[in-house]
Amino acid sequence: xxxxxxxxxxxxxxxxxxxxxxxxxxxxxxxxxxxxxxxxxxxxxxxxxxxxxxxxxxxxxxxxxxxxxxxxxxxxxxxxxxxxxxxxxxxxxxxxxxxxxxxxxxxxxxxxxxxxxxxxxxxxxxxxxxxxxxxxxxxxxxxxxxxxxxxxxxxxxxxxxxxxxxxxxxxxxxxxxxxxxxxxxxx
Amino acid sequence: xxxxxxxxxxxxxxxxxxxxxxxxxxxxxxxxxxxxxxxxxxxxxxxxxxxxxxxxxxxxxxxxxxxxxxxxxxxxxxxxxxxxxxxxxxxxxxxxxxxxxxxxxxxxxxxxxxxxxxxxxxxxxxxxxxxxxxxxxxxxxxxxxxxxxxxxxxxxxxxxxxxxxxxxxxxxxxxxxxxxxxxxxxxxxxxxxxxxxxxxxxxxxxxxxxxxxxxxxxxxxxxxxxxxxxxxxxxxxxxxxxxxxxxxxxxxxxxxxxxxxxxxxxxxxxxxxxxxxxxxxxxxxxxxxxxxxxxxxxxxxxxxxxxxxxxxxxxxxxxxxxxxxxxxxxxxxxxxxxxxxxxxxxxxxxxxxxxxxxxxxxxxxxxxxxxxxxxxxxxxxxxxxxxxxxxxxxxx
Numbered sequence: 001x002x003x004x005x006x007x008x009x010x011x012x013x014x015x016x017x018x019x020x021x022x023x024x025x026x027x028x029x030x031x032x033x034x035x036x037x038x039x040x041x042x043x044x045x046x047x048x049x050x051x052x053x054x055x056x057x058x059x060x061x062x063x064x065x066x067x068x069x070x071x072x073x074x075x076x077x078x079x080x081x082x083x084x085x086x087x088x089x090x091x092x093x094x095x096x097x098x099x100x101x102x103x104x105x106x107x108x109x110x111x112x113x114x115x116x117x118x119x120x121x122x123x124x125x126x127x128x129x130x131x132x133x134x135x136x137x138x139x140x141x142x143x144x145x146x147x148x149x150x151x152x153x154x155x156x157x158x159x160x161x162x163x164x165x166x167x168x169x170x171x172x173x174x175x176x177x178x179x180x181x182x183x184x185x186x187x
Numbered sequence: 188x189x190x191x192x193x194x195x196x197x198x199x200x201x202x203x204x205x206x207x208x209x210x211x212x213x214x215x216x217x218x219x220x221x222x223x224x225x226x227x228x229x230x231x232x233x234x235x236x237x238x239x240x241x242x243x244x245x246x247x248x249x250x251x252x253x254x255x256x257x258x259x260x261x262x263x264x265x266x267x268x269x270x271x272x273x274x275x276x277x278x279x280x281x282x283x284x285x286x287x288x289x290x291x292x293x294x295x296x297x298x299x300x301x302x303x304x305x306x307x308x309x310x311x312x313x314x315x316x317x318x319x320x321x322x323x324x325x326x327x328x329x330x331x332x333x334x335x336x337x338x339x340x341x342x343x344x345x346x347x348x349x350x351x352x353x354x355x356x357x358x359x360x361x362x363x364x365x366x367x368x369x370x371x372x373x374x375x376x377x378x379x380x381x382x383x384x385x386x387x388x389x390x391x392x393x394x395x396x397x398x399x400x401x402x403x404x405x406x407x408x409x410x411x412x413x414x415x416x417x418x419x420x421x422x423x424x425x426x427x428x429x430x431x432x433x434x435x436x437x438x439x440x441x442x443x444x445x446x447x448x449x450x451x452x453x454x455x456x457x458x459x460x461x462x463x464x465x466x467x468x469x470x471x472x473x474x475x476x477x478x479x480x481x482x483x484x485x486x487x488x489x490x491x492x493x494x495x496x497x498x499x500x501x502x503x504x505x506x507x508x509x510x511x512x513x514x515x516x517x518x519x520x521x522x523x524x525x526x527x528x529x530x531x532x533x534x535x536x537x538x539x540x541x542x543x544x545x546x547x548x549x550x551x552x553x554x555x556x557x558x559x560x561x562x563x564x565x566x567x568x569x570x571x572x573x574x575x576x577x578x579x580x581x582x583x
Contacts, residue, residue, distance in 0.1 A: 097310055118312070
C-alpha cells in the first residue's frame with residue numbers, strides 16, 4: 001500500500017498539452033473540451049510593451065489534487081467517492097447518483113460528467129490503467145518532454161518525490177482551505 | 188374510505204365528477220387550462236430528459252446545479268413553511284391559527300411531493316440513490332441527511348394529516364411536533380448543503396442553515412394567504428380575517444428580520460475583504476434577479492403590512508403572490524450565485540478569453556419540468572380540496 005502524490009516542477013511547463021492528450025488516450029477520457037481530467041492553466045501576460053511581466057505568463061498544470069481531506073469525498077451522499085488503498089481519491093461509478101455535489105464542492109474544478117456512464121469522473125493517477133499493469137508512472141508524467149511531473153509514494157522516504165519534497169521548496173493550491181492536497185508545486 | 192385498519196374520511200361526493208365540477212368562471216377556466224398546460228410541459232420535459240439525459244439541461248462542468256435544484260428548494264421550503272404555519276395551531280395550541288392547520292399540513296405534503304418529482308429528474312440516478320443511500324450512507328454529507336430527513340418528514344406529515352382528518356388531535360399533535368422537528372432539521376440541512384461548500388466562500392458558513400428556516404416561515408405565511416384567498420374567494424369571514432391579521436403581523440416581523448439578516452450578510456460579504464466573496468457580493472447586487480428578490484419578497488409585502496398593520500387581507504393576498512414570485516428568485520439566486528465565480532481562473536484552451544462570471548440560463552426542458560412541478564402541486568392540492576374536508580371541524 002502506498003500514499004501516492006505528485007510533485008510538479010511547474011516552471012518547466014511549456015504548455016505543449018502532451019499530458020492532456022496522453023491522459024485522454026491512456027484512460028479513454030471522452031473527447032471534448034469540457035471533458036478533461038487534467039489541464040494546463042495559462043494567464044495573459046501582464047504589462048505593456050516593453051515592460052512585459054514575463055513571470056505572469058507561467059503555466060500551471062493541474063488536475064485532481066487527491067486531497068488528504070477531500071471535500072468531494074465528505075459531501076458524497078452514497079460514498080461513491082472514496083479513498084482507495086493507495087490514498088487515491090476515486091469514484092465508484094456504480095454508486096454515483098450524479099447529484100453533482102462533489103463537482104460543486106471540489107475547489108479545483110477537477111470533476112466532470114462522463115456522458116457514457118452519466119457519472120462523475122476525474123483523475124485516478126492512472127490507477128485503472130498504468131498502475132494496474134504494474135507500471136510506476138502516470139501517462140502525464142511519462143509523456144512530459146520537460147519532466148514537469150514526478151509521481152510516487154510519499155510514504156517511501158527513498159522515492160524520488162520524497163527526495164524532491166525534502167530538497168525543494170513547494171506549495172499547494174488553495175492551501176488555506178485545509179484540503180491537504182497531494183499535488184505539490186515546486187518553486 | 189377504509190384501507191385495512193385505516194379509516195380515511197373522504198368527502199361523500201368525491202368523484203371524478205366532483206373534481207371536474209368546479210364553477211366554470213373565466214378565472215377558474217384559465218387556471219384549469221394553465222394546470223393542464225403545465226402538466227403537458229412536465230410530460231414533454233421529462234420525455235426530453237429521458238431521451239437526452241442531462242444534455243437536455245443547460246448545466247455544465249462549471250455550473251452543475253441549475254434551475255431544477257432551485258425549484259426543488261422552492262418546493263421544499265414551501266413545504267417546511269406550510270408545516271410551521273400548520274403547527275402553530277395544532278402543535279403549539281394558538282387557537283386563532285387552528286383553522287388553517289389541516290389545510291397547511293396538506294399543503295406541506297403536496298409541495299414536498301412536487302419537490303421530489305422535480306428532483307427525481309435532476310438526480311442522474313434516483314434509483315441508485317435509494318439503494319446506496321441505505322447500503323453505503325455518506326454520513327458526512329449534508330445531502331444525505333437532508334434527503335433522509337425529508338423522507339422521514341413526509342412520513343410524519345402524512346400521519347399527522349391522517350389524524351387531523353380523523354380529529355384525533357392528541358396524536359396529531361405528537362406526530363405534528365415530531366414532523367416539525369424533523370422538517371426543521373431537514374431544512375437546515377438543506378441550507379448546510381450550501382453552508383458546507385468550502386470552495387464557494389459566498390455561501391460557506393452558518394448563514395444559510397439558519398436563513399432557510401426564517402425564509403421557510405415567510406414562505407409558509409405567503410402561501411397561507413394564497414390558499415385562504417382561494418378558499419374564500421377573497422371574501423373572508425371575521426374568523427379568517429383574525430387569522431390572517433395575526434399571520435400578517437408575524438410576517439411583518441419576519442420580513443424585517445430577513446432584511447436585517449440580508450443587509451449584514453451583504454455588508455460583511457462586500458466589505459469583509461474575503462477573496463472570492465467580496466467580488467461575488469459586488470457582482471450579485473448588480474444583477475436584476477437580486478433586486479427582484481428584494482422588491483417582491485421584502486419591500487412590497489412589508490409596505491402592505493405596514494400600511495395598516497396587516498388589516499388588509501385582500502391586499503396581502505396579492506402581496507403574497509408577489510412574495511412567492513420573489514421567493515422563486517430567492518432560490519434561483521441562491522443556487523446561481525453560489526456557482527457564479529469560476530473555480531478555475533486561468534485559461535485552459537487556446538484563444539479562450541480569461542474566465543469571468545459564469546453565465547447560466549435554464550433550458551426549455553428545465554423550464555418545462557419546473558412549471559410541470561408547479562402544475563402537479565396545484566393539481567394535487569385541488570384534488571385534495573375535493574377529496575378531504577380541509578376546513579376546521581366544528582367544535583375544535
